[in-house]
Structures are given as structure tokens and as C-alpha cells.
Amino acid sequence: MPNWDDLRVFLAVARAQSLSGAGRGLKMDPATVGRRIQRLEEDVNAVLFTKSPQGYNLTADGEQFLVRTEQAEQAITLATEESRDERGKLSGTVRIGATDGCANFLLPKVVTEICDRNPGLDVQIVVQPRVVNLNKREADMAIAVSPPETGRLTVQKITDYKLHLAASRRYLKLNPEIETLEDLKGHKIVGYIPDMIFDKELNYAAATGVDEPEFASNSVAVQLNFLRQNAGVGVLHDFIWPYAPNLRRILPDTFELTRSFFLVRHADDRRVERLTRFAGELVEGLRAEVARLEAHQT
Template identity: 55%
Template sequence: MQRWPVQPNWDDLRVFLTLARNDSLSRAGKQLRLDPATVGRRIARLETSYGASLFVKSPTGYALTEMGERLLQHAERAEQSMQLAEEAMSGQEEGLRGQIRIGAPDGAANFVLPQVCAEIARANPDLEIQIVALPRLFSLSKREADFAVAVSPPQTGRLMVQKITDYRLSIAAADSYLARHDPITTVEQLRPHRIIGYIPDMIYSKEVDYLGEIGIEAPQLASNSVSVQAHWIRQGAGIGIVHDFSLPALPGVSRVLPKRFSLLRSFYLLRHEDDKRLERHNRFAAALTEGMRKEVQRLEALS
């Protein structure tokens, strides 16, 4: 078994962790605010000190070697220890501090999280909150985000999963669109209409295959963004499925077949298992879940 001749310092491990999570010198350098050449030199120095290769350059970027995988486990423990130390010394009882990043599907990110996070920020003026609104899954293991809001619980990974709340979706159209067409009384009567929905090959979870619930495979107007779909509907371009909590933000849009069709889905909060000892994250998770639950209920009552 190889013995490393020196003990790593945290600054070196921070560079190592960032490259391991980003697979690219340029992306790691951007996150660390270092130029890529400096990141490369720091890694080379680390490898020389250890007498072992930690990365191998592959067609997809920098991949960890076996020794790199072993170091990764220790580096992540060191990161957690530094976070715990920072918490202990920063007076967290006086309020949340630092930066927290949330990854979320753009339905939640556009119509729920801004209000919820604004309230949390007002109560914690030293807290910086980032919302990454993307219609895809986030890698918490690579620290793309501290928290992720998901529409289905993952089946793999070292994650803590907490159900946030249920929410509903409905068929909807602009009042101006409905006024130009005959009344719709059955789901079957939707077929001749211009349908708005997700780009089929960009559906990232079966939970968002809403049109499949009404037997429609390919919408005529498609986007990977819920917000784009909602604005198309508001402009009277066609009929689609919207979150009920988005309706208060879409004046002039009404449900279609409200007594015949409604979908029930759920939001889940995902966290990396290693973060369960971080009181800062625990307190933020509690505020976020409670805030989202109340905000969805409030918006659905208005819709």
C-alpha cells in the first residue's frame, strides 16, 4: 500500500475537489477564480507531493484515478469539517450566512421559489441565495447545488430525500383563444387544437410527461421550459398543461375541463447525505420546505 509523504492542506484539497467535480481545468478555474494553468500547476504539485497520479485526461475531461478516488473520500470529509468549523465560529444562531444554491425545475423556480426565498432572505440579510432554474436533474455529488427540488424521488445516490408538498396541474388556455373556438367538453375534443408542451426528447422525467396523460405524443408548439409554455398559452397560441400555482401569474388564462382533468404531482427536496450534520443546511431546509408548502397552497387557492 502506497504511503503519501506529506499531509494535504485544505487549500490544495479545495482545488482537487473542484476539479474532481467539474472534470475541466477551465470550469474548475472559473469556480475557484483561478486561471486554468494555475489549477493545472496546483494539481501537478499535489501529484508530485503524493507520488501518485490523481487524474487522467480523457476525451470527456479529467477523470479520477484509483488514487484520486481514495483521496476524494478524505477531501469530502475535510470539506465537511471546514463547514462545521465555519458554522461554529460564525454565530449561526444570529441568522443564516454565506451562499446557498438551489437547483430546481423551472416551474418551481419561476412561480414559487422567488417568493419563498425572498422571505428567507429578509429574515437572514447575510445569506446569499442562488436559484438555478433548469429542466433537468442536478448532481449533488458534484456540488452543482446544495439543494435540489425534484419532481420524483431518486432511487440511487447518497441523498437525503424529503417530500415538500403535492401540487396540481390543469389543462389551460387563454380566454382569447377559447373565445375563437367551439366549447371543449371532452378530452377527445382537444386533438384538433394546437397543443403546447415539452419537446418530447427533452422530457427529463416521466413525471413531466403531462401530455401522455391525455394521449398526445407530439405538441405543435414545444419547449423544454415551463415558463415558455406558459407564455405561449397566455398569448393565445394554443392549449397546454400548467401548474395550478402558476395561474395567478397568468392573467387571462383559464382552466379547460376542470371537472374532468387534473394531475397530482409532488415536489421533493434532495440533499447530499454528508450535509446532514450542517446546522446551517438543516435550518435552511426547514425554512424552504415550510415556505414552499405554504406558497403552493396559497397560489392554488387563488387560481
């Protein structure tokens, strides 16, 4: 019968698809991880992984073993939750995957307030240029701009948010006036790198009518700093306005985009009280923070 420590190593390799990646998460050197996997395969009398140039991939036996091991993990997590102290405070570590804009301008305040109410809670925010893979347990939950269509996931809409065209006051003073969207073709544009847009909801080019930005980044924070440095005109989230006092909205009556944030969780986690309670506080906090920041007018 495999011990739980070996099962933890198995889960880490299955999710990271490499010995080194698993080792980083487990604080264990790759050689030790490899020996633990070999021992586990001997214990269960099955080959669980095949090695390829892309990393460690589960075999058919490995896929079946993963299902049973995740069920065991879930049971241990539930048992741990039930033994928490009676004060009702959240504790442990929660990892959130999030897009750049949400991670930089919304989550720090919301998460800090949740942790202030729950001193034993640690929160990690993973900023990635794509949707995190919850099935591989890259995070406990994720905030996405589009609801995923595949996977054993649960999706909850958090809130809508708005975006407008923006530029610095200095840039607008030194360049031709913008009276229509057609006028944008005579201006420098700040936006996403076209071939690095991982979600169609982030493709603002169709709405503005401008295809190629002169100043581009896959990071909202970098785009904001381009605008701050008088580089050109870009599309900016309304919840970022309090962080950008030198910027001004352009064509606010004729151009406005509405997008949404969604909370995505692994389907099995809905039975984990700690994560469900944290998710509830996170959703409530994000809704309030977006409303507060969008009320700021520039």
C-alpha cells in the same frame, strides 16, 4: 501534507470534471488550476486524474482521495458552523438546484423572505433541464419532481401540487369548444419537447392523449408565454394561475394531475446545521407558497 487551498482546487476539478469549469468556480485561470493539480499529485505521490475527451476523470487513487478530502471539507464546514455568531442568523452562500417551474414561480418569493430574516445569507438558484448532481456538488440541495433512486442522498417530500388544462380566453373564443379530452385532437397543443423530458413525471402526453405538441419547449415559462399568446392548449401548474390572468381552466372536473416536489440533499450535509436550518425554512416556505397560490381560482 497538502494545504487546504490545493484540496479546494482538487474538489473543484473532481466536481466540474474540467480545468475551465473548476477555474470559473474558483475565479482562477485553467492553467493555474492545472499547475495546482500537478503540485497536489506530486505532494501525495499519486495520479488523481486521467484526461479524456469528456474531461478530467478521477483515477482509483483519485476516488479514494476524494472521499478523504470531502471528509475534511465536511469537518471544516462543521467547525465554521460552530463558530457562527450567537444571534442565530443564517449566513454564507446556499445554492439550490431546481426545475424551471419551481425556480420561476415559487422560489423567488420564498428565498427572498428567508434572506430578509437572515441578512448575511446569499442564495443562488440554478435552473437546469435535468436533476442537478449533488454528488459533484453542483448545488447544496435540489428540488426535484421525482425522488432519486441512487446516490448518497436524503430525500424529503415537500408538498403535492396540481395541474390542469389551460388556454387563453381569446384562443377558446376563436376555436372549437372543448367538451372532452378527445376534442383536444382538433386543437394546437403546447407542451414539452418530447425528447427533452428528463423526468417521467413531466410527461403529460399520456394523460391528455396527445402525443406531439405543435408549440414545444423544455421551459415551463416559455410554455406559459405560448399560452398567453393564444398559441393553443397546454397543461399548467395551479400555482402559476396568479401570473396568468388571461388564461382559463379547461375540463377542470374531468382532468387534473397531481405531482410532488422533493427536497434532495447530500447525505453528509444532514450534519451541517446551517444547511439543515435553511432546508427547514425552505420546505416550510414552499408548502405555504404552493397553498397560497393554488387557492387562487381562474
